[in-house]
Amino acid sequence: MSGLLNALFLALLVILAVAAVRVRDLVGAVLALSAYGLVLALTWAGMGAVDVAFTEAVVGAGASTVFFLATLLRTVRTEQVRLPRARAASLAAVFLLGGLLFLATHEFPSWGDPASPPSVHVSPRYLRLGYAETGAPNIVTAVLADYRGYDTLVETVVIFTAALACWVLLGRPKA
Amino acid sequence: MTELLAYAAARYNYWVYILLMLIGFYAMVAHGNLLKKVIGMNIFQTAIILFFLSTSAKRGGTLPIVGPEALAGGVAPAQLMNPLPHALMLTAIVVMVATLGVALAVLVKIYRRYRSFEEDVILDRL
Incomplete structure (x- = not known):
């Protein structure tokens, strides 16, 4: 179930990110970004990173949106309709980078593996002795x-x- | 076929992070509107944070919060999420907001002088 929820959140994230980039009305784009921040916080809470999820909900979905809206209030709110410059070159760079990163994922440990390199190096010591050494649960x-x-x-x-x-x-x- | 599915199930998360990062990257390089570039930067940064946090996930693991049983050495690290990426990414989020604030302040300044967010209009008026 939590895997299904995670997949749903990730799909929502992609949709909202595309919306934030494509919408011409800048207020709409900023609000899509705010929704993106909220779904991101939910995704992180689902992954067990509750502290980061709180911070993202307050800062990413809340404070950033206020900053953006304050900027828009003092400036313009629409993007002018025109094709992006050097579109082919940009897309080529994006696909090249994407292809390289995609190839690199082959070497990654499978997701959620308790024996993956980041999980076996320093953190077990923190988990074992953290409470005794600092008193923070x-x-x-x-x-x-x-x-x-x-x-x-x-x-x-x-x-x-x-x-x-x-x-x-x-x-x-x-x- | 089932092997391929298992392979995809263990890695689709990473593919989504790459996709999000590329959406942000595209907005930064292809869009001429400066605010869209800042939005792209924001998406790019959060995609990287998402990747780091996913390295802390453990199947069947729970939150890295322990009780007094830790004093007796009763903690099984394989059953608790890795707390280190969480702490590092908290710092990253704060830095993200700092860069966002400065970027938006620069945007307001640019708008005051050139009355536009469009890159080519600003280049004409330089």
Whole structure:
């Protein structure tokens, strides 16, 4: 059942992504992207990545949409009707990249394999000893806030820099 | 035939991520509208996050949340999702929003000067 649900979500994701790229009305495209973010959060919750799903629902489906709509309010809301430039070259690049990646999937471990390389290297140690070493029952929290605490600390510097860049670009509000 | 089906069932997830990534890539290279390029970038980034998260999935596994039984060494790692990609991708999502915010701020700035989001119109007015 969960495999069927996963397949359904993935199909929805492709449809919504195509809609977000194809729709000429930019508000419509942004709302399709928002729906894409919501389905993405559901997909991740289904995969067991609940922490990431929460973040995506708040940030991807919520905050990003607000940013996009705020931008559109200050600018235009339609894409001009014209064929994309250098369409053949773009499609050739897309198909070349897609073909190479498709060939690479042959080497990947089969999906959900508990013995796949990413699952046997460091993470079993975190799972076994994380609670004893950090006291956090949720091991994702333990990794984020303890084992990789500096990573998370510097992440706030990234956000601060981005906020600073937006402030420099847009200036203070006139009112 | 059944072998082929089993092969596809173990890999169709990866194929969908590649497809999503290519949709984003196409929007970035082929569309002349700058906002569409940002939307494409967003789809591209989320496709990569989706791929990383899928490496943490384990068949029959549950959430990586443990109880006091962990102190006695009663945790079976094969039955819990891999928590490392989750933590890394939380960081990636935050960086994604930061890049999105700066990209949109640059777009507003471009629009103020050139009154358009279309690449060729902006090139004419440069």
